[in-house]
Amino acid sequence: xxxxxxxxxxxxxxxxxxxxxxxxxxxxxxxxxxxxxxxxxxxxxxxxxxxxxxxxxxxxxxxxxxxxxxxxxxxxxxxxxxxxxxxxxxxxxxxxxxxxxxxxxxxxxxxxxxxxxxxxxxxxxxxxxxxxxxxxxxxxxxxxxxxxxxxxxxxxxxxxxxxxxxxxxxxxxxxxxxxxxxx
Amino acid sequence: xxxxxxxxxxxxxxxxxxxxxxxxxxxxxxxxxxxxxxxxxxxxxxxxxxxxxxxxxxxxxxxxxxxxxxxxxxxxxxxxxxxxxxxxxxxxxxxxxxxxxxxxxxxxxxxxxxxxxxxxxxxxxxxxxxxxxxxxxxxxxxxxxxxxxxxxxxxxxxxxxxxxxxxxxxxxxxxxxxxxxxxxxxxxxxxxxxxxxxxxxxxxxxxxxxxxxxxxxxxxxxxx
Numbered sequence: 478x479x480x481x482x483x484x485x486x487x488x489x490x491x492x493x494x495x496x497x498x499x500x501x502x503x504x505x506x507x508x509x510x511x512x513x514x515x516x517x518x519x520x521x522x523x524x525x526x527x528x529x530x531x532x533x534x535x536x537x538x539x540x541x542x543x544x545x546x547x548x549x550x551x552x553x554x555x556x557x558x559x560x561x562x563x564x565x566x567x568x569x570x571x572x573x574x575x576x577x578x579x580x581x582x583x584x585x586x587x588x589x590x591x592x593x594x595x596x597x598x599x600x601x602x603x604x605x606x607x608x609x610x611x612x613x614x615x616x617x618x619x620x621x622x623x624x625x626x627x628x629x630x631x632x633x634x635x636x637x638x639x640x641x642x643x644x645x646x647x648x649x650x651x652x653x654x655x656x657x658x659x660x
Numbered sequence: 661x662x663x664x665x666x667x668x669x670x671x672x673x674x675x676x677x678x679x680x681x682x683x684x685x686x687x688x689x690x691x692x693x694x695x696x697x698x699x700x701x702x703x704x705x706x707x708x709x710x711x712x713x714x715x716x717x718x719x720x721x722x723x724x725x726x727x728x729x730x731x732x733x734x735x736x737x738x739x740x741x742x743x744x745x746x747x748x749x750x751x752x753x754x755x756x757x758x759x760x761x762x763x764x765x766x767x768x769x770x771x772x773x774x775x776x777x778x779x780x781x782x783x784x785x786x787x788x789x790x791x792x793x794x795x796x797x798x799x800x801x802x803x804x805x806x807x808x809x810x811x812x813x814x815x816x817x818x819x820x821x822x823x824x825x826x827x828x829x830x831x832x833x834x835x836x837x838x839x840x841x842x843x844x845x846x847x848x849x850x851x852x853x854x855x856x857x858x859x860x861x862x863x864x865x866x867x868x869x870x871x872x873x874x875x876x877x878x879x880x881x882x883x884x
Contacts (some may be wrong), residue, residue, distance in 0.1 A: 541740060551747045622750055627779050628776070
């Protein structure tokens with residue numbers, strides 16, 4: 478079989494066209510399509526994996542709102558730091574507000590715990606029983622959580638209705654957000 | 661069969677070649693058109709796929725943001741849960757002022773309390789795993805079981821007669837807030853020019869009790 482020159486030329490044109498088509502159009506398109514499909518699969522896999530966790534967002538928001546409300550409604554707050562100066566100022570103000578005499582405040586060493594730390598305080602003063610009762614009530618209803626652990630009331634004159642000498646042990650607390658770093 | 665072809669052979673061959681060349685050009689043109697058509701369709705599909713990919717990836721991005729938010733919220737919930745647990749653990753079940761007010765309300769007006777002692781449970785901490793303490797009373801922190809879950813109250817006072825003391829002890833014993841009411845003694849004592857009965861009472865307030873006031877604003881001024 479013999480090919481004419483124009484037939485050979487046509488075959489060569491077909492070959493060049495085929496090569497251009499394969500290398501210039503089909504191959505880039507094929508790679509691009511493959512890459513896009515891979516991205517789609519990856520994104521869909523990620524969506525499927527994250528869907529459950531993302532769906533819990535509303536539930537988490539509700540829980541956080543409930544916890545915040547519960548914390549705001551609880552009787553006393555536990556700060557993140559000791560804030561001893563502020564505490565002493567508040568206690569001193571309360572004692573002055575009740576006009577208590579011979580006030581003495583002793584702070585003791587902080588006991589550091591895993592979750593929270595305790596600041597013990599000892600107070601001594603003199604006043605009437607009404608003043609003492611009001612002072613104890615004011616201390617126990619402070620914004621900061623304070624627990625009275627000991628209350629000693631002694632009549633000064635051994636006469637009913639007279640002034641009383643009072644010793645009070647208090648504990649207050651602080652709980653840093655990061656328990657490894659108690660301040 | 662009476663047709664006679666007078667055309668020269670070279671002319672015929674040339675005509676055949678020209679027809680073949682035209683067919684070949686037509687074939688090439690058709691092939692180019694098919695390729696162009698394929699390219700346009702493929703490009704349109706690719707654009708669709710690209711658009712779809714962007715959509716899915718933006719959804720995935722939104723989902724990633726939501727997961728990040730969920731992780732933040734979980735951390736926040738952990739902190740708040742811990743704060744709530746600590747506050748619940750530390751908040752006293754009963755306050756001393758409530759107990760004082762209750763004693764004052766039960767105490768007959770003719771009686772007086774001279775000395776009062778209330779001793780409750782010291783709060784304890786779980787020491788860190790390293791056993792580190794800030795110089796505080798570590799022994800008290802480590803021995804929580806020795807202290808009772810109750811407020812121990814000792815009352816010393818005077819009353820005009822044994823009857824009032826008995827009534828007061830009875831009222832304390834009947835009150836749901838108090839337990840283990842003990843009258844340690846009731847003896848004669850002189851209060852100024854008067855003869856009275858001096859008493860000493862011990863009573864406990866278990867910390868599992870709930871305080872429910874009968875009426876608000878009860879004052880305790882007459883206790884002393």
